[in-house]
Amino acid sequence: MDSETIAQTVSRITDEIISTNRDSGELVVVGIRTRGIYLAQRLAEQLKNITGIKPPLGTLDISLYRDDLQIKREWPELKKTDIPFTIDRKTVILVDDVIFTGRTSRAAIEAIMDFGRPSSIQLAVLVDRGHRELPIQADYIGKKIDTNKNEKVRVLLNETDGKDEVLINQE
Amino acid sequence: MVFHRKHILGLEELTAEEIVVILDTAASMKEVSERDVKKVPALKGLTVVNLFFEPSTRTRSSFEIAEKRLSADVLNFTPDQSSVVKGETLLDTARNLEAMGAGIIVIRHSMSGAPWLLARELKSSIINAGDGSHEHPSQALLDLFTIKEIRGDIGGLRVVIVGDIRHSRVARSDIWGFLKLGAEVRVVGPPTLIPREIEDMDVKVYYKLDEALKDADVVIMLRIQKERQESMFFPSLREYSKLHGLSHEKLRQANDKVIVMHPGPINRGVELSSEVADDVNSVILDQVSNGIAVRMAMLYLVASGGRKV
Numbered sequence: 001m002d003s004e005t006i007a008q009t010v011s012r013i014t015d016e017i018i019s020t021n022r023d024s025g026e027l028v029v030v031g032i033r034t035r036g037i038y039l040a041q042r043l044a045e046q047l048k049n050i051t052g053i054k055p056p057l058g059t060l061d062i063s064l065y066r067d068d069l070q071i072k073r074e075w076p077e078l079k080k081t082d083i084p085f086t087i088d089r090k091t092v093i094l095v096d097d098v099i100f101t102g103r104t105s106r107a108a109i110e111a112i113m114d115f116g117r118p119s120s121i122q123l124a125v126l127v128d129r130g131h132r133e134l135p136i137q138a139d140y141i142g143k144k145i146d147t148n149k150n151e152k153v154r155v156l157l158n159e160t161d162g163k164d165e166v167l168i169n170q171e
Numbered sequence: 172m173v174f175h176r177k178h179i180l181g182l183e184e185l186t187a188e189e190i191v192v193i194l195d196t197a198a199s200m201k202e203v204s205e206r207d208v209k210k211v212p213a214l215k216g217l218t219v220v221n222l223f224f225e226p227s228t229r230t231r232s233s234f235e236i237a238e239k240r241l242s243a244d245v246l247n248f249t250p251d252q253s254s255v256v257k258g259e260t261l262l263d264t265a266r267n268l269e270a271m272g273a274g275i276i277v278i279r280h281s282m283s284g285a286p287w288l289l290a291r292e293l294k295s296s297i298i299n300a301g302d303g304s305h306e307h308p309s310q311a312l313l314d315l316f317t318i319k320e321i322r323g324d325i326g327g328l329r330v331v332i333v334g335d336i337r338h339s340r341v342a343r344s345d346i347w348g349f350l351k352l353g354a355e356v357r358v359v360g361p362p363t364l365i366p367r368e369i370e371d372m373d374v375k376v377y378y379k380l381d382e383a384l385k386d387a388d389v390v391i392m393l394r395i396q397k398e399r400q401e402s403m404f405f406p407s408l409r410e411y412s413k414l415h416g417l418s419h420e421k422l423r424q425a426n427d428k429v430i431v432m433h434p435g436p437i438n439r440g441v442e443l444s445s446e447v448a449d450d451v452n453s454v455i456l457d458q459v460s461n462g463i464a465v466r467m468a469m470l471y472l473v474a475s476g477g478r479k480v
Contacts, residue, residue, distance in 0.1 A: 069474075080198065115208075
């Protein structure tokens with residue numbers, strides 16, 4: 001995917017979010033570290049352009065909720081979580097760059113539940129690369145990519161990498 | 172960078188980079204204490220023992236809250252109710268706790284070096300919660316954290332440590348921490364309470380408080396440790412308070428935005444006047460709440476560092 005396709009994809013996901021949630025209450029957008037944050041920002045911006053309302057935007061670090069802390073040799077560096085608004089009775093749009101095993105999404109859902117009781121949580125991803133290990137699916141998918149389990153999918157974004165691109169590398 | 176230490180024993184042996192990792196991790200941990208539900212599952216299934224051979228309210232409670240917010244199982248082991256009074260050695264006590272599955276032991280002991288002994292002999296991770304008059308790393312780290320949060324950077328600040336430098340493990344850990352992060356450190360107190368070897372630590376020694384306070388950015392008041400003074404090092408508390416106690420009058424020498432700290436418990440009217448303790452410049456209560464975030468970071472980091480085989 002190049003920068004044009006990524007931009008179109010973010011627009012399409014925005015439209016889908018709006019049409020799915022016509023009757024839902026207030027939306028809030030929460031990006032999962034690191035690249036989910038920037039995708040969440042872009043989604044929130046697009047939502048504002050279309051609906052005129054900018055949804056509250058939060059940032060989530062899932063390090064403290066990982067299920068591999070007991071076995072992982074190197075723990076992830078803990079960064080800030082910042083959800084400075086209530087999520088009670090809100091529709092939370094969780095945003096990540098890639099969904100793979102589903103374990104990050106599981107951790108993110110658990111973390112969100114610790115912040116309150118949203119009316120629903122929906123998951124938006126730029127890339128679904130398959131190989132789920134948990135019964136978790138995204139509600140909004142930018143692109144499904146068939147991958148080998150040992151391939152690496154890298155999402156590059158302007159904000160962190162100087163350009164927008166999705167790459168697949170052999171390990 | 173990732174933290175590779177299995178133990179946190181003292182500031183002397185930590186590098187500046189490792190100190191910064193702890194402070195950054197603490198900054199991220201702080202958010203957990205601001206939530207309605209103040210708990211995350213990170214240390215689920217890990218047993219942490221608080222092994223306190225000396226009385227402590229603040230430090231032990233702070234560690235206990237930190238452990239519980241990270242979902243660890245917590246055991247408080249206090250020697251007066253235990254086999255220690257029956258003559259069991261420190262090492263045997265600790266080995267028994269390890270045999271019960273303690274992943275992390277937080278130890279306070281009146282003997283300098285006790286945490287190092289445990290770190291050498293046991294498989295558990297050890298956190299020093301104060302050893303004799305040697306080190307008190309969690310206090311120094313929370314002092315650094317509190318100042319970094321207010322001033323953004325420690326480098327270049329003029330830090331004055333006032334009082335009983337001789338018996339203070341807080342002073343020793345603070346000196347190492349502030350020097351490593353690039354601050355200028357001054358110590359001041361009655362000559363009897365300033366040990367000679369302090370001059371080897373690259374600090375400036377003063378005996379008059381108003382001279383030491385000139386243009387100071389941070390003032391750390393130490394507690395007069397009545398329990399640690401086998402003989403009197405100064406004629407009277409009243410004289411101490413007059414010469415080395417902090418008042419608004421003396422504080423005028425310092426920088427306008429000077430930060431006043433105290434590790435607690437305060438002896439009001441001795442180390443500092445009540446007005447100074449309750450002043451806007453005083454961050455004594457911020458120190459206490461930041462202490463939880465810093466201890467959560469220490470626990471999280473040694474738990475991860477200790478996993479490396």
